[in-house]
Amino acid sequence: MLERSASRYADVYGAWRRDPEAFWSAAAKDIDWTTPPATIFDGQAGVYGRWFTDGVCNACFNAVDRHVETGRGDQPALIFDSPVTDTRRTWTYSDLLNEVRTIGAMLQALGVEKGDRVVIYMPMVPEAVATMLACARIGAVHSVVFGGFAAKELAARIDDAAPKVILAASCGIETSRVVPYKPLLDLAIQMAVAKPAACIILQRPQLTASMLEGRDHDWAELRAETLAAFRGAECAPMAATDPLYILYTSGTTGLPKGVVRDTGGYLVALRWSMENLYGVKPGEVFWCASDIGWVVGHSYIVYGPLLLGATSIIYEGKPVGTPDPGAFWRVIEEHKAVALFTAPTALRAIKKEDPETTHLKGRDLSCFRTLFLAGERADPDTVEWARERLGVPVVDHWWQTETGWAIAGNPVGLGLLPFKPGSPTVPMPGYDLQVVDEAAKPVAAGTMGSIVIRLPLPPGCLPTLWKQDQRFHDSYLADFPGFYKTSDAGFVDEDGYVFVMGRTDDIINVAGHRLSTGGMEEVLSSHPDVAECAVIGIKDALKGEVPCGFVVLKAGDRRAPEVIEAELVSLVRERIGPVAAFKIAITVPRLPKTRSGKILRGTMKKIADADPWTAPATIDDPGALEDVAASLKARGF
Numbered sequence: 001m002l003e004r005s006a007s008r009y010a011d012v013y014g015a016w017r018r019d020p021e022a023f024w025s026a027a028a029k030d031i032d033w034t035t036p037p038a039t040i041f042d043g044q045a046g047v048y049g050r051w052f053t054d055g056v057c058n059a060c061f062n063a064v065d066r067h068v069e070t071g072r073g074d075q076p077a078l079i080f081d082s083p084v085t086d087t088r089r090t091w092t093y094s095d096l097l098n099e100v101r102t103i104g105a106m107l108q109a110l111g112v113e114k115g116d117r118v119v120i121y122m123p124m125v126p127e128a129v130a131t132m133l134a135c136a137r138i139g140a141v142h143s144v145v146f147g148g149f150a151a152k153e154l155a156a157r158i159d160d161a162a163p164k165v166i167l168a169a170s171c172g173i174e175t176s177r178v179v180p181y182k183p184l185l186d187l188a189i190q191m192a193v194a195k196p197a198a199c200i201i202l203q204r205p206q207l208t209a210s211m212l213e214g215r216d217h218d219w220a221e222l223r224a225e226t227l228a229a230f231r232g233a234e235c236a237p238m239a240a241t242d243p244l245y246i247l248y249t250s251g252t253t254g255l256p257k258g259v260v261r262d263t264g265g266y267l268v269a270l271r272w273s274m275e276n277l278y279g280v281k282p283g284e285v286f287w288c289a290s291d292i293g294w295v296v297g298h299s300y301i302v303y304g305p306l307l308l309g310a311t312s313i314i315y316e317g318k319p320v321g322t323p324d325p326g327a328f329w330r331v332i333e334e335h336k337a338v339a340l341f342t343a344p345t346a347l348r349a350i351k352k353e354d355p356e357t358t359h360l361k362g363r364d365l366s367c368f369r370t371l372f373l374a375g376e377r378a379d380p381d382t383v384e385w386a387r388e389r390l391g392v393p394v395v396d397h398w399w400q401t402e403t404g405w406a407i408a409g410n411p412v413g414l415g416l417l418p419f420k421p422g423s424p425t426v427p428m429p430g431y432d433l434q435v436v437d438e439a440a441k442p443v444a445a446g447t448m449g450s451i452v453i454r455l456p457l458p459p460g461c462l463p464t465l466w467k468q469d470q471r472f473h474d475s476y477l478a479d480f481p482g483f484y485k486t487s488d489a490g491f492v493d494e495d496g497y498v499f500v501m502g503r504t505d506d507i508i509n510v511a512g513h514r515l516s517t518g519g520m521e522e523v524l525s526s527h528p529d530v531a532e533c534a535v536i537g538i539k540d541a542l543k544g545e546v547p548c549g550f551v552v553l554k555a556g557d558r559r560a561p562e563v564i565e566a567e568l569v570s571l572v573r574e575r576i577g578p579v580a581a582f583k584i585a586i587t588v589p590r591l592p593k594t595r596s597g598k599i600l601r602g603t604m605k606k607i608a609d610a611d612p613w614t615a616p617a618t619i620d621d622p623g624a625l626e627d628v629a630a631s632l633k634a635r636g637f
């Protein structure tokens, strides 16, 4: 099928396969280097080799300065569209350059130097994007923490990254409520062992945060002082292998993994993807409706579009409720976006409220060419609904925080390949995918197995975990020697199309957000009345999956189970955050286990999802599964 297609994909992928270094060397020419790399790949460096080891460049220069130097100064770089505050603001590339120079100087004045970490705990405002770029400018390593996490999660990230400075806003705005950020930040710093030297607080008109004398600085005041003193930061020369950022993601325990992104490889891969995968040209408007707290936001709200010289939309709102399910179509029309990148759950939310897309009527979406989906499995029904309603190709693509850009997709810029429902299409150049069984043996086409990537990973992917080479090796490289384990299961069909069916670990995907059930179990177990527990992800028509916790209470004279269940729901919200969407806790008399004591989470999930199930032969007490089924039934599942 691929050979018969008009797409250039087969040629381009083949060229990469024949000579990966020549391929990436050519791609690297689209980046401005202070010292162009003579070494494209050094297999001896790092844990599995490093890209562009002797190259020197600066991510902010490539995303901002060079566009001003080449005549894009007056072109919008960022369009801020915030239905929740009824605000629209545009920053040209020249405006953005002024901001990054100023914020860079503000950070330097507080002692931030090359290699220092800076935590950013901010909502979707343009200042947050400028702060990320300002860090890149001065060589500081940013670590953005998503606003929906609770203080304890923020504290864990602060302790791991040990930032010199934290930048935060006074609040975020959810559909109908103002979320105060500052109390969470104060609590997190109180909990953390690694204390930042200073905080810079952006006071938003919706809420004024109280300031701590000596530690907290008012953003506007610091900015005004810096401008008055004509101070501005210049771009620091960075080795391609220097870390650009750390982004924490859920691991199998409550302790998040600090995914490290290096500088040179990331710029090369993202720049390549913008034109070849997303089919976008410099000067066009690209909209990624994610959040800068996630990898998708890092790569395709901030770095990807700006490296290309495109305009990026920063949207502070939701697909529905801000104010209605026509919000996405309004933004596309108003700002003339050529592409939208969102999560399938956002489309399901729109489809649920407006199945007939009455909110599309009268909108001129003639500028709009492609809808991109990622973050979770795209169900064929939703994809088909969107394709039919919008009349544009709907491109599902598969990737992870760890990879930083798509592992598999349908490359619009190279010419679309025929679509297959349920498949994110084919591997991108750089990724040699294999599907293997538990003994690491490749399986036949069409057979399910673990999806692994032959080392080295391409530019842009993580070289390691922050200060944890061993954990990186143990988590990703140890199980299948010579390969990176994606922890996704699936198959590749006869035509080379990839199908990603689900995780092989205890990570679940809730509304496009990646969460650890192990982390939630740690929280439930900490409740004094809980003897043991198991958290599973159960099917949800809107969010894809939602967590469901089963708990066995300690013996003795206890309070009513409903009271404890409500406490458990609050506890997860308080410890992990609202983003966990943990709303179901169910008391059961016992948990189903194998004779060796392993909890049968897989079978429990089948029962909850109303999938066919049988009790495994190794089960210790078959009645325990019946208990789970009965408890679920009693709760209306």
Ligand code: COA
Binding pocket: 146, 147, 148, 149, 172, 174, 175, 179, 289, 290, 291, 294, 296, 318, 319, 320, 342, 343, 345, 346, 349, 374, 375, 510, 511, 512, 513, 542, 543, 577, 578, 579, 580, 581
């Ligand atoms: N700060 C504070 N709280 C936040 C938050 C933030 N940045 N983001 C989400 N939350 C809160 C929500 O308000 C909600 O709180 P609630 O329990 O009081 O209602 C909770 O976290 C769960 O949020 P979410 O799962 O996002 O559900 P939702 O009902 O608010 O919205 C969707 C549902 C489908 C509209 C929404 O999840 C969505 O747009 N998802 C797209 C996801 C996405 O872009 N992912 C990035 C990968 S591409």
Ligand code: AMP
Binding pocket: 249, 295, 373, 374, 375, 376, 377, 378, 396, 397, 398, 399, 400, 401, 402, 424, 486, 487, 488, 500, 501, 502, 503, 509, 512, 513, 514
């Ligand atoms: P995150 O690191 O938060 O981006 O989550 C990565 C995980 O989300 C992957 O390992 C997959 O399990 C899932 N995922 C992301 N995109 C897709 C997709 N297009 N199809 C199926 N699963 C996906």
